[in-house]
Amino acid sequence: MSYRLPPLNGLKAFEAAARHLSFKKAADELSVTPGAVSQQVKSLEAAIGVTLFRRLHRSLVLTPTGEAYLPMITDAFLRISEATEAVAENLTGRRLRLGISPRVAADPAAAMARLTDGARRNDFVTVSVEDDVALLLDGSLDALLRLGDGPYPGLHAERVVLRDAFVPCDEATLVVQPGLATCREYRATKKLLSGQ
16 A cells, blocks of 8 residues: 655645744754745645645745644654654754753753753753843744743743752743744753653
């Protein structure tokens, strides 16, 4: 039996662009140019015969068909990722770039050392002392651990109960681009922060 599959690079480009609603942010994630993402999505749309995005001036909007297609494609990639992790534990991806506010830990250097040691064993995150949301917006950071509930419009933010390295704080807000909130590195970083 053969599977009816559209171009896989086109699917990756569509899924990343749809999560970010941006060809540029998808390109950053996939380490290609925005033009390449746009062309891959166009090839996918031509292959399946439907329009997945409305391309507006400086923005993207999913069509109803794109909205229906995205959750199924995201689920398929998640299942492939989980299956691959189950058989290839040493597989590495791009490290998550995490900024930690100096206000979160009494000794940010010690907290960073503990996190970096845990991350070195797992090779999924790099840590720096930062507290500027603009670094998330311009793509310099992938995630930011800071005090306060926001507002963080357009970003995914969730409260995290912190492990003892962050005394006196016992919880903080982990802010990330919505497109990264389900990635393996983000999930592993969140687990590392909480000591689970």
